[in-house]
Amino acid sequence: MPCHLSFIVILTFTLIYQRTSASDAYLLSYSAETIQQYIVTAADGNVSDKCRDSLLKVEPFLSAYDTLPLQKRLFYASYAAGDATQVQSRDRDRWHFRFRGCIIAAAEDTIIPSEHPMMFCTGHDSTNKTAFELGVCIPTPCLNDHLYLLNKWKEIVDNDGRGRINVAHCTKSRHEKQWFQLYGVIVELTCGFGIVATVAFATVYHLVRGDATKSTAMQIFLAFSAKKNLIAIITPPKNPTTAIKCIWGIRVITTLWVVLGHAAVFIADFVEEADELKRNVLNYFFYQPLTNAPISVDVFFVIGAVLCSYHWFRSLDKPGAMIPTWYSWKYWSEFYRHRLLRLWPAYLYVILLSIIRFPVLRYHENFPLWGHDDFGVECSKHWWENALFINAFTDGRCLPWTWYMGTEFTFFAISPIFLLLLKRSALLGIAISAIIIIASSVSLAVETSRYNFPPTQLLHFIPQNFNQDSMLYHSLIYVRPQYRIGPYLMGLITGYILATDGRPQRKSNSGSLSTRYKYMGWILSVIGGLWSIYGLIPALQKSDWPVYQVTFTAMHRIIWALSISWLIYACQKGFGGLLNAFLSMRIFLPLSSACYALYLGHIYAIFAIYMSSSFPIHYDGFITLLNYYWKHLSLCYFIAISILICIEMPALHIVKILFYNSEQQMQAEAKRPEIIRTREEDGLHSSPIHDSHIIRNNNVVRRIRPKSRRA
Structure with a gap:
């Protein structure tokens, strides 16, 4: 009966289901000629020499024989404008796509850095509730000039004469330091490898010597045993x-x-x-x-x-x-x-x-x-x-x-x-x-x-x-x-x-x-x-x-x-x-x-x-x-x-060892190797997606009322 009913309901929904019109893209894109004009105009503006030099190298880089057509297409596609209020909502996926395009256009590599690093910058006028969010892909050396360059782009695509871009964010195509140059990452990785090594040693010890021990320190060590955990x-x-x-x-x-x-x-x-x-x-x-x-x-x-x-x-x-x-x-x-x-x-x-x-x-x-x-x-x-x-x-x-x-x-x-x-x-x-x-x-x-x-x-x-x-x-x-x-x-x-x-x-x-x-x-x-x-x-x-x-x-x-x-x-x-x-x-x-x-x-x-x-x-x-x-x-x-x-x-x-093991329980555990035998007893699943939200095994009860415990 439930299966037949499911089929009828699905068929009914299908019959009344009508297709809607295609959704329109909300971000504006611009031609390669418009973007090239912008880059040349920006290079002649009030920017640093390093930024000017980088801007003038963009077109030769994109036209070089070893530059893939995809890089060139993605670079031009990354320039965009859209509703500033929808950057994190309706248009988030399209802005992220343009950001990815700019990063790919820079031709960075995990090992070898790009000779022409880029950054994707977006910004808007926070005083204007109907302002456009503008996005540009510009050379990384122009970081200190990014507000000027964004406003130059605004003059071309949104020259309404009102306000200037005053809120902006830039994301570079490459970190200033890679992960192996960062002290915090090295420390964290070292700790991570230490945990993995502990799991390996505890597992080997468990396989060779077993896990019957009264030592709290050894119990904590054996808590990392993969054998114990898999069981x-x-x-x-x-x-x-x-x-x-x-x-x-x-x-x-x-x-x-x-x-x-x-x-x-x-x-x-x-x-x-x-x-x-x-x-x-x-x-x-x-x-x-x-x-x-x-x-x-x-x-x-x-x-x-x-x-x-x-x-x-x-x-x-x-x-x-x-x-x-x-x-x-x-x-x-x-x-x-x-x-x-x-x-x-x-x-x-x-x-x-x-x-x-x-x-x-x-x-x-x-x-x-x-x-x-x-x-x-x-x-x-x-x-x-x-x-x-x-x-x-x-x-x-x-x-x-x-x-x-x-x-x-x-x-x-x-x-x-x-x-x-x-x-x-x-x-x-x-x-x-x-x-x-x-x-x-x-x-x-x-x-x-x-x-x-x-x-x-x-x-x-x-x-x-x-x-x-x-x-x-x-x-x-x-x-x-x-x-x-x-x-x-x-x-x-x-x-x-x-x-x-x-x-x-x-x-x-x-x-x-x-x-x-x-x-x-x-x-x-x-x-x-x-x-x-x-x-x-x-x-x-x-x-x-x-x-x-x-x-x-x-x-x-x-x-x-x-x-x-x-x-x-x-x-x-x-x-x-x-x-x-x-x-x-x-x-x-x-x-x-x-x-x-x-x-x-x-x-x-x-x-x-x-x-x-x-x-x-x-x-x-x-x-x-x-x-x-x-x-x-x-x-x-x-x-x-x-x-x-x-x-x-x-x-x-x-x-469990630190909070719920009384002396009697520890003796019992020596006869029962698995610290956690069942889901019902020990609340293995006590997370939002897990089995128990309470202290099963009545560990609390056992600590408060030890006489109530049955053999």
Whole structure:
């Protein structure tokens, strides 16, 4: 039934789907003659002798026999003008493309520097709200004259006689110092090699001597053993009947969806046929899972909340378990401490790499993006916002994709309120959660309508009838916890239902859903899920359906969360059928363990693949994206496994050794070599994309109530 229904719904959407007109390019380009005239005029102006000499060498360099035609074409194509308010929003991909063209035109090499280094400069008049953003590709020796040269370009292309360019940014085709000349990079690389060496030595020691030891120092050393960590990653839960195994597959598939969505977004920075790409994204029905990929984040909210609630309520049923109250300060401090210690190691390490190593991976300045988005610059200023998980309340300039972690941590921070309310009274907890969900959805619809935003984040794929400022939408709506809390609360309720449905006093009602209700649940879940993904179509087609758009904006994430919640509930309760069997496959267990590290580093992997390819990339439909996608995944998992084995898992072991091992536990561990045997016990997945948000294994309980521990 669900399969037949899916086909009918998809067919219906396809029949009503109409193709929209082609999107227009928003940046102005100029002829080679105009640019040549500009360079000659600028060289005769008030510039330094070094700059003048460099400008006069541009044309001979481009006309030289050993200069590729592509370099010449990209150089002239890099000169542009556009709306200054859309540099970081609608037009970001086209500005980045021109920046890349200027860098390629300089013919730099990783080892051999160019004889004619270039820099891409953009600027505008900050006093004029309707000013153009102008971009030029000029020789690096003209750095001190870049404002003069930008204003000269303004006289040619925008000579309205009003104002002058007073805000500018230049990105050079080559660093003044390469990575091997930078002290900080050398120190960081040395530390990195030290960690790898420690992993190697610990693994060899473990293989030869085993890991049975009472020495805390030796336990910490063996925490880096790859053997120990790989065993922990692939070991299934100790009690598989209580584990929500379908979440392994849901998490992995959702993470792959996130990578595919970002790959589709950022390939626009590297293709000349960007208009064709945008037409396909807006027009073709089967592109909609990419267009509406931001909804994938809500899956993480749901599964994180489900597991937080599920394991918390199950822990209360253990004999002798401590029952926390509003005033159990020690309990809740352990609750938060475990979460922070679980998230910080890998997160802070990636931030450190973003500040020190990643910015100099390429010979040119600003990696992976151009000057306005340089992660190295932004993270050096704002890293502390990420470390404190408040980046969802700020501009989030450091690692922008990690806004999710800040938002989810906010939900985790307030989750005890809802957990305690549900513990006191299910009706009260659900009622308050429902009120907050409704208030969040209504306020989201109001704010979205107020600014004429699209129903979801579309970045540079926004139809022209909506507000084109995607970054304003991102900062005001998309990352704000007050507009994203609905799916999380629904996950908490689902986890509560799963945890309490099997209690002795409820066994008479356990699994009492009739076949009719099961079918109804699946039908509504399928319809709701498909509508949440494909219901964006009228907005993309510029349909004048204001009521529908407001309804979709307010409801699609909630309906989507309900569909995911039902999927988890049905699979856990035994009527998930083949779908549950697939999602619970053992292959997803180790892949699921790597999702957190993969999420942290996937943007760098995406850009590394694109930037190592020939520029520009030729876009030939979805097959082009698919060809690159497999490369992205390969590099993503290489990075993720490296972080998991070298940073994340050792840190988890060390935290357990330092905070949760009593003398009795250490003796028990001598008989059980794997420090972490199962997901259910030790909270291996306590990240936003991980299994547990609480201190499973009842480590807190064992420290507080050691007598409650069973043999």
